[in-house]
Amino acid sequence: xxxxxxxxxxxxxxxxxxxxxxxxxxxxxxxxxxxxxxxxxxxxxxxxxxxxxxxxxxxxxxxxxxxxxxxxxxxxxxxxxxxxxxxxxxxxxxxxxxxxxxxxxxxxxxxxxxxxxxxxxxxxxxxxxxxxxxxxxxxxxxxxxxxxxxxxxxxxxxxxxxxxxxxxxxxxxxxxxxxxxxxxxxxxxxxxxxxxxxxxxxxxxxxxxxxxxxxxxxxxxxxxxxxxxxxxxxxxxxxx
Amino acid sequence: xxxxxxxxxxxxxxxxxxxxxxxxxxxxxxxxxxxxxxxxxxxxxxxxxxxxxxxxxxxxxxxxxxxxxxxxxxxxxxxxxxxxxxxxxxxxxxxxxxxxxxxxxxxxxxxxxxxxxxxxxxxxxxxxxxxxxxxxxxxxxxxxxxxxxxxxxxxxxxxxxxxxxxxxxxxxxxxxxxxxxxxxxxxxxxxxxxxxxx
Ligand SMILES: Nc1ncnc2c1ncn2[C@@H]1O[C@H](COP(=O)(O)OP(=O)(O)OP(=O)(O)O)[C@@H](O)[C@H]1O
Ligand SMILES: [Mg+2]
Numbered sequence: 001x002x003x004x005x006x007x008x009x010x011x012x013x014x015x016x017x018x019x020x021x022x023x024x025x026x027x028x029x030x031x032x033x034x035x036x037x038x039x040x041x042x043x044x045x046x047x048x049x050x051x052x053x054x055x056x057x058x059x060x061x062x063x064x065x066x067x068x069x070x071x072x073x074x075x076x077x078x079x080x081x082x083x084x085x086x087x088x089x090x091x092x093x094x095x096x097x098x099x100x101x102x103x104x105x106x107x108x109x110x111x112x113x114x115x116x117x118x119x120x121x122x123x124x125x126x127x128x129x130x131x132x133x134x135x136x137x138x139x140x141x142x143x144x145x146x147x148x149x150x151x152x153x154x155x156x157x158x159x160x161x162x163x164x165x166x167x168x169x170x171x172x173x174x175x176x177x178x179x180x181x182x183x184x185x186x187x188x189x190x191x192x193x194x195x196x197x198x199x200x201x202x203x204x205x206x207x208x209x210x211x212x213x214x215x216x217x218x219x220x221x222x223x224x225x226x227x228x229x230x231x232x233x234x235x236x237x238x239x240x
Numbered sequence: 241x242x243x244x245x246x247x248x249x250x251x252x253x254x255x256x257x258x259x260x261x262x263x264x265x266x267x268x269x270x271x272x273x274x275x276x277x278x279x280x281x282x283x284x285x286x287x288x289x290x291x292x293x294x295x296x297x298x299x300x301x302x303x304x305x306x307x308x309x310x311x312x313x314x315x316x317x318x319x320x321x322x323x324x325x326x327x328x329x330x331x332x333x334x335x336x337x338x339x340x341x342x343x344x345x346x347x348x349x350x351x352x353x354x355x356x357x358x359x360x361x362x363x364x365x366x367x368x369x370x371x372x373x374x375x376x377x378x379x380x381x382x383x384x385x386x387x388x389x390x391x392x393x394x395x396x397x398x399x400x401x402x403x404x405x406x407x408x409x410x411x412x413x414x415x416x417x418x419x420x421x422x423x424x425x426x427x428x429x430x431x432x433x434x435x436x437x438x
Contacts, residue, residue, distance in 0.1 A: 042361075044400070205393070206360070206361055206392065206393045206397065207364065207368075207389060207390070207392075207393040209364075210367070210368035211368055211372065215361050215365070217357070224354060225354050225357075226358075227361040227362045228362070
């Protein structure tokens with residue numbers, strides 16, 4: 001593949017705090033993700049998965065190293081430029097959903113589009129489509145508090161993919177979902193990626209990680225191993 | 241499971257010739273359990289001997305038509321509706337290997353677990369790719385495939401669990417049951433040497 005990566009992390013390290021109480025969350029992370037690629041990140045609790053996503057998404061500046069999104073060095077952007085890049089190119093699914101309680105599901109989903117200058121009617125149409133891909137069309141006008149945990153999670157996912165973002169960063173997006181609903185979300189995410197987006201999926205669930213093209217394992221803030229789809233015919237027979 | 245129960249279940253749907261029975265069985269299990277025809281005829285002979293199938297009135301000179309008996313129908317129903325009980329003792333190579341590995345000094349268990357995890361996830365990726373790119377809508381095949389997927393997932397969770405336990409022991413957050421209960425031969429006090437010799 002020759003296309004420029006959608007995301008590149010170059011020797012990224014991250015330290016929280018300073019002095020004796022500081023915590024090294026990431027050390028020397030190198031990672032490249034291209035269009036059409038879904039990368040899963042797995043690792044024990046506290047290994048640095050969420051930290052990796054927040055740095056990749058420009059929410060937190062790395063202590064050292066570079067983050068490059070769609071060819072732009074995040075360190076070179078002014079705050080306003082960074083915010084605009086995030087709104088247009090990046091969809092983030094937070095581990096704790098991060099929905100605005102005073103807005104309905106559809107308003108939560110259309111918010112980033114409206115902030116980016118879309119007309120409300122057009123933004124709502126796109127939001128409704130995104131909600132129906134996660135099977136929530138019926139709940140569009142409900143407030144987050146009136147939704148189950150799994151439904152809130154799916155609103156957060158719809159918000160991350162609405163408007164065709166090129167890079168989707170999803171932190172445990174299936175954590176609150178049962179097995180078949182989780183699969184609806186993965187199929188949708190996979191579909192976006194197959195249509196030219198790129199995505200990182202943080203998950204504890206091997207069955208969900210297996211939807212990825214590559215799985216990156218991290219331990220103590222370092223990438224320790226990778227597993228890729230090998231294209232091997234498996235032993236599972238299929239009749240003609 | 242035995243091929244015997246599977247063939248009997250298919251025969252409960254209607255009489256069949258041997259080769260037909262084989263392809264019907266394979267179709268209904270999504271081709272995940274290929275049978276050879278010799279195996280099918282041997283099984284049919286045993287079922288006939290046990291009074292669970294009999295030879296039907298065939299219109300074919302060469303082929304034998306098999307049909308299920310009332311006793312066979314009961315046996316098939318019993319098998320289908322009874323829970324499957326797995327054998328107690330594990331013969332799983334991975335479980336045994338890791339159990340042994342943790343008792344052998346000098347092995348890097350963390351690396352060993354990661355190598356296995358990577359292989360398990362790789363296999364899981366292969367199966368998942370098969371599942372998500374398949375559009376024939378063959379439910380039988382998908383269900384068998386998914387059962388393999390869930391088994392690999394369980395294996396991966398178990399590896400996480402083993403690693404987590406070993407980390408806690410290494411960090412002193414949990415006591416080391418291995419050291420307390422089963423001192424390694426080299427660490428045995430001399431007075432226990434008679435016991436060790438048994
Ligand atoms: N805001 C913060 N301030 C200080 N330390 C933090 C902060 N956020 C995370 N950490 C620490 O950084 C390390 C990595 O945390 P991170 O949230 O990235 O882990 P994680 O892999 O996402 O874990 P989990 O699976 O539990 O979500 C941990 O040791 C954590 O305690
Ligand atoms: Mg996290």
